[in-house]
Amino acid sequence: MLQTVSDWLWWERLWLPANISWSDLEDTEGRVYAKASQLYAVLPSALCLLFIRYLFERYVATPLGNVWGIRDRVRLKAERNPLLENYFCNQARTPSQLLTSPSERAVCGKADVRALCKKTTWSERRIQVWFKRRRNQERAGLRKRFCEASWRCVFYSFAFVYGVLALYDKPWLYNLKEVWAGFPKQSMLPSQYWYYLLEMGFYLSLLFSLTFDVKRKDFKEQVIHHFATLTLLGFSWISNYIRIGTLVMAVHDSADILLEGAKVLNYAKWHHTANTLFVVFTVLFTLTRxxxxxxxxxxxxxxxxxxxxxxxxxxxxxxVMLVVLLTLHLYWAFLIARMVYKLIFTKVCSQLEGDDRSDEEEDDSDSLKDRNHKLSHINGSGARGRANGH
Known part of the structure; x- marks a missing residue:
C-alpha cells in the first residue's frame, strides 16, 4: 500500500512535462539537479534561524531598544474576578454591549452586559475598564514588537542582497523567456541552493514562532501565506522551477525591508522618517506585488x-499557488491603502500609528478621566475650603 501511495505521489506526470522522466534529471555530464531529499535540510535551517533570531533579539535588538528609549507601557492589571475571567476565556473577549457599532456586536454575539453587572454588582463602566485591562494583559509589549520587526528587517535585507548577488549576472533576470530555456533540464547552481534553503528555513521558522509572536488581525492570512509560500517553493524545487522561484523571492523581499524598517523607526519615535519610509514602501509594494x-x-x-x-x-x-499569493497581496494592499489614507488625510493621525494588522493596546481612557475628574474635584474643594477659612 505504501508503495502504491509513493508511486502515485511521485508520478512523473504530476511533476514533469510529457516525455520527461526522473531518470532524465539524474546528475550527469557536469549537470547537478535539485532533488526532493535535499528539502530535509529546511528543518535544521529553520531551527538554526530560530536560534540566530533569539541571539539577535537578546543581544542586538534589546540593547538597541534601550539606547533608543523603547519601553513597554505601564499596564494596570485587571482586578481579580473569577466570573468575568470565565466569561473572557470561554465566551468573548469583548461583551457586545460595550462595542459601538452593530457590526461589532453581531460578530461578538448577544452578550448581556446588564447580566454581568447584576452578577458582579459592578457598573458598566467598571466592567468596560476590566475588559480593556484584561485584553491588554494578553497583548505583546512595545519592546517585543520592536525586536520582532528588527529581526525581520535584518533578515529581509540580508536575503534581498543575497538574491541580487545570485541573480544580477543571470540572463533570465533580463529576459524572462530564458527562465524556460531547456526546461526542465536546467542545472542547479550553488547560489540557488543556498537561496532556497535560506528562504524556506525562514518561512518555516515563522510558522514555528506564530504561537508566541505578536498576534495580528490577519493571523489566518499569515498562516495561509506561509503554507502557500512553502508549498510553492517546495514544488518549484522538485519540479525544477528554480529560476522563476528565485525571481519571485527577490521581488517579495524588496518591499518587506521598508515595511519592517518603518515599524522599527516608528517604535523608536522617529515618526517623520517612519512616515516617509512607509510611503516609499507603499509605492514599492504596489510596483512589485x-x-x-x-x-x-x-x-x-x-x-x-x-x-x-x-x-x-x-x-x-x-x-494557482501564485494566484493565491496575489489574492493575499490584494488584501494587504487594502490594509496599506487604509493606513496611507489615515496618514495623509486624517488630522488626528499625524504619525504612523503602526501595523493595521496588529492587535493594538487600548487606553484606560475612561478610568483615567474619572480619576482626573475626582482629583480635580478634590483639589478644587480643598482650595475653596482654604479660601473660606482664610
Missing part, C-alpha cells in the same frame, strides 16, 4: 511555458 508580480512573473509562468511544452498538472498547480 501588484504590477511586476502579476504582469511579469505570473505572465512568465502562464504564457511562456506553453511555448516550450504542453501544460501538465504542475503547470496548473504552480500558477
Amino acid at each position: 501588484l504590477v511586476i508580480f502579476p504582469f511579469w512573473l505570473i505572465h512568465c509562468t502562464w504564457v511562456y511555458p506553453v511555448e516550450e511544452f504542453a501544460p501538465f498538472f504542475g503547470y496548473y498547480f504552480f500558477n
Whole structure:
C-alpha cells in the first residue's frame, strides 16, 4: 500500500512535462539537479534561524531598544474576578454591549452586559475598564514588537542582497523567456541552493514562532501565506522551477525591508522618517506585488511555458499557488491603502500609528478621566475650603 501511495505521489506526470522522466534529471555530464531529499535540510535551517533570531533579539535588538528609549507601557492589571475571567476565556473577549457599532456586536454575539453587572454588582463602566485591562494583559509589549520587526528587517535585507548577488549576472533576470530555456533540464547552481534553503528555513521558522509572536488581525492570512509560500517553493524545487522561484523571492523581499524598517523607526519615535519610509514602501509594494508580480512573473509562468511544452498538472498547480499569493497581496494592499489614507488625510493621525494588522493596546481612557475628574474635584474643594477659612 505504501508503495502504491509513493508511486502515485511521485508520478512523473504530476511533476514533469510529457516525455520527461526522473531518470532524465539524474546528475550527469557536469549537470547537478535539485532533488526532493535535499528539502530535509529546511528543518535544521529553520531551527538554526530560530536560534540566530533569539541571539539577535537578546543581544542586538534589546540593547538597541534601550539606547533608543523603547519601553513597554505601564499596564494596570485587571482586578481579580473569577466570573468575568470565565466569561473572557470561554465566551468573548469583548461583551457586545460595550462595542459601538452593530457590526461589532453581531460578530461578538448577544452578550448581556446588564447580566454581568447584576452578577458582579459592578457598573458598566467598571466592567468596560476590566475588559480593556484584561485584553491588554494578553497583548505583546512595545519592546517585543520592536525586536520582532528588527529581526525581520535584518533578515529581509540580508536575503534581498543575497538574491541580487545570485541573480544580477543571470540572463533570465533580463529576459524572462530564458527562465524556460531547456526546461526542465536546467542545472542547479550553488547560489540557488543556498537561496532556497535560506528562504524556506525562514518561512518555516515563522510558522514555528506564530504561537508566541505578536498576534495580528490577519493571523489566518499569515498562516495561509506561509503554507502557500512553502508549498510553492517546495514544488518549484522538485519540479525544477528554480529560476522563476528565485525571481519571485527577490521581488517579495524588496518591499518587506521598508515595511519592517518603518515599524522599527516608528517604535523608536522617529515618526517623520517612519512616515516617509512607509510611503516609499507603499509605492514599492504596489510596483512589485501588484504590477511586476502579476504582469511579469505570473505572465512568465502562464504564457511562456506553453511555448516550450504542453501544460501538465504542475503547470496548473504552480500558477494557482501564485494566484493565491496575489489574492493575499490584494488584501494587504487594502490594509496599506487604509493606513496611507489615515496618514495623509486624517488630522488626528499625524504619525504612523503602526501595523493595521496588529492587535493594538487600548487606553484606560475612561478610568483615567474619572480619576482626573475626582482629583480635580478634590483639589478644587480643598482650595475653596482654604479660601473660606482664610
